[in-house]
Amino acid sequence: MFGPAPLARTWGVKLNMQVPAPVEYERATSLTEVFDLLERYGPESRVIAGGHSLLPMMKIRLARPEVLIDINDLTELDYIRIDGGELRIGAMVRHATLMSSPLAGEYYPIFAEAEAVIADPIVRNRGTVGGSLCQADPAEDLSAVFAALKATVVISGKSSSRTVPISEFHTGPYTTVVGPEEILTEVRVHLRANAGSAYEKVERRLGDWAIAAVGAMVRIEGGLIVEAGIGLAAVRAEHYSAPEAEQILVGSAPSDELVERAASLAGEHCNPSADQRGPVDYKRHLVKELTTRALKRSISRALPEGA
Ligand SMILES: Cc1cc2nc3c(=O)[nH]c(=O)nc-3n(C[C@H](O)[C@H](O)[C@H](O)COP(=O)(O)OP(=O)(O)OC[C@H]3O[C@@H](n4cnc5c(N)ncnc54)[C@H](O)[C@@H]3O)c2cc1C
The missing domain is CATH 3.30.43.10 (Uridine Diphospho-n-acetylenolpyruvylglucosamine Reductase, domain 2)
Incomplete structure (x- = not known):
């Protein structure tokens, strides 16, 4: 299971002494x-x-x-704006910018919550949304966030652009559908009324990669959950998502029991491996607990005040 970046993280001290x-x-x-x-x-x-x-x-x-x-001079890809009923985030937006964006935060508090636990201020000031998604590290937090939000990405080449659902963007650890003469230019998230979102992560120490992390989004109409998204990081969930848990939520009224069933499904259907961050059972337990917390907070944010 170890790909390049987990190895790099394991041997970080030695790596810092090397040169490209x-x-x-x-x-x-x-x-x-x-x-x-x-x-x-x-x-x-x-x-x-x-x-x-x-x-x-x-x-x-x-x-x-x-x-x-x-591509750091590409200021044309550094924007967060609303267009066509979507939140549009340029690929060169830095983690720090997304974390403090009032526009992104107004619709989706999950962004600020996730960004606050990605690395440290030095990495957040420089690392980009596009780089995070294209790196496709299994522990990448933003991939789980955008999976929960069911985002679409825009991939551009010299003569054309295409849009790809986030569920089809990552083809495996460290691989994506971006072609050799293309780059990712934008991420789009549909604006939803009556929606709530939240992010939960457990890390060994502040600024570390996740042991497990969960993003959630729900949309509630007429007392029923009509849309749900759950994104998982660091537990080898296919496409960073938990479709079995999402399906059980949709069409039901939110309740503690429903949340617990969905959280159990998320824990059962991911594929964590044992490593220096902990054994498999512990990671499944974390996924269940973090899904419960993220869902409960999302539901309370989606419901009108006093409901
Ligand atoms: C100490 C440390 C701790 C970290 N902790 C976390 C963490 O807790 N959680 C987390 O999610 N991340 C973490 N990261 C990763 C961080 O979020 C990086 O910013 C991110 O992985 C890559 O973004 P970047 O802009 O630096 O990409 P780069 O390093 O510049 O590029 C990464 C890859 O993406 C490609 N690429 C970049 N932009 C594009 C584009 N627009 N289109 C196509 N391909 C592109 C590059 O060719 C390269 O293959 C950490 C990094 C460090 C150094």
Whole structure:
């Protein structure tokens, strides 16, 4: 189960003493230039955003691109706005920006709750939404958040763009459907009335990756849950989601018993592995407990005050 980043995390101290292999460097100032550079340098080139995942992988030679294409000047991808009934988040939005965005927070408090427990201020000031999703680390918090929110991502290439549901974006640990001459440009989240969301994470110490983390979203109409999303990080849930738990919630009135049944399903259907963060049973227990907490808070946020 260990992919490059868990290994990097395990051996972090030694890795910090290493240096990446020599690499060419290009700095793009527009999307057009990014696509031209990707075309010119081919599959041995990689875009670099915050660099907080790519550079550690390069240090231990798990990633060895010949050319880095720096996209930090792409201010055209640094926005959070409402458009077409959706919250639209550009790929170059930094973790810190999303954490403190009043617009994102107004609709979805899950963003601020998740971002507050991602790494530390240094990583959050630099790491990006696009980099997080494209890194596709199984413990990536934002992947669980966007799975819970049933987001759509926009992938762009030189001559066309396509939208992909988040449930089809990740093809496995560290892999996505983004092609060699494409980049992720935007994430879209449908704006929902009467919805609530929340994020829960247990980590060994402040700023660490999750032992387990759960994001939840519910929409309630006429006293019934009409839409539910549950995203899981660090427990090898397929596509970071818990469809069995989501299904049992939809169509029922919210209750403690219903939440407990959904939380049990989430714990049973994920696939955690034993590692330095704990044994399998402990991680399943965490998923159940964190799902319960995240769902309860989401439900209370979705219900009108006093209900
Ligand atoms: C000490 C430390 C602790 C951390 N803790 C956590 C944590 O608790 N939770 C968590 O979720 N994350 C954590 N992270 C990861 C952090 O969130 C990174 O910011 C994130 O993984 C990658 O974002 P980035 O912008 O730095 O991407 P980069 O490192 O620049 O890129 C990562 C990958 O994505 C690709 N890429 C980047 N942008 C795009 C794009 N727009 N389109 C296509 N491909 C793209 C790159 O080519 C590369 O393959 C931690 C990182 C560090 C260093």
